Amino acid sequence: GESVGLHLPTLSVQEGDNSIINCAYSNSASDYFIWYKQESGKGPQFIIDIRSNMDKRQGQRVTVLLNKTVKHLSLQIAATQPGDSAVYFCAENKGNTDKLIFGTGTRLQVFP
Amino acid sequence: GAVVSQHPSRVICKSGTSVKIECRSLDFQATTMFWYRQFPKQSLMLMATSNEGSKATYEQGVEKDKFLINHASLTLSTLTVTSAHPEDSSFYICSASGPRLDTQYFGPGTRLTVL
Numbered sequence: 001g002e003s004v005g006l007h008l009p010t011l012s013v014q015e016g017d018n019s020i021i022n023c024a025y026s027n028s029a030s031d032y033f034i035w036y037k038q039e040s041g042k043g044p045q046f047i048i049d050i051r052s053n054m055d056k057r058q059g060q061r062v063t064v065l066l067n068k069t070v071k072h073l074s075l076q077i078a079a080t081q082p083g084d085s086a087v088y089f090c091a092e093n094k095g096n097t098d099k100l101i102f103g104t105g106t107r108l109q110v111f112p
Numbered sequence: 113g114a115v116v117s118q119h120p121s122r123v124i125c126k127s128g129t130s131v132k133i134e135c136r137s138l139d140f141q142a143t144t145m146f147w148y149r150q151f152p153k154q155s156l157m158l159m160a161t162s163n164e165g166s167k168a169t170y171e172q173g174v175e176k177d178k179f180l181i182n183h184a185s186l187t188l189s190t191l192t193v194t195s196a197h198p199e200d201s202s203f204y205i206c207s208a209s210g211p212r213l214d215t216q217y218f219g220p221g222t223r224l225t226v227l
Contacts, residue, residue: 036218041221046217089155098146103155
């Protein structure tokens with residue numbers, strides 16, 4: 001299930017299940033979105049990105065869905081593995097700047 | 113490709129001293145580098161953006177005289193935390209982007225502890 005901790009919401013899933021991590025972004029002018037995975041004590045690692053002219057993009061075991069109407073982004077991880085345990089951040093970028101604005105993050109915990 | 117390194121990975125210093133953190137792009141030319149700070153269980157907060165050969169642009173609330181940024185070459189940017197205090201203890205992460213890259217690639221981060 002999903003719960004809200006002190007700072008980070010946490011999603012707990014069983015190994016092999018599919019995971020869905022959600023993100024609400026703030027700027028309707030944002031046109032590029034990225035999902036990053038951050039393991040403890042490490043920098044963010046690029047997972048997948050999507051531009052605003054698309055509503056779905058698939059990678060290896062991951063799918064990103066973009067709903068511009070409600071400013072919502074989701075990351076789906078198929079057949080979740082213990083190695084997927086990490087904090088996941090969405091980030092948005094507005095076309096006329098290089099800056100990324102990061103969401104609050106979701107901790108994914110995978111149980112055997 | 114698109115590998116970014118940081119040095120040191122961890123540093124402990126006394127209050128009042130200055131600490132320099134290096135960020136290098138190893139296999140591409142980074143026209144823009146970014147510095148972020150991350151407190152425990154929180155998200156990344158952008159501190160400043162630096163373009164090679166020009167002054168850094170700082171985000172609102174970030175003291176440019178305290179956090180000195182130099183982007184002297186297309187592969188190296190440095191962040192110097194001057195007169196560090198315990199409240200500066202944090203995880204500092206750099207990222208880099210280049211003309212052939214669509215997104216930012218992140219370094220492994222530097223854990224700064226100020227005693």
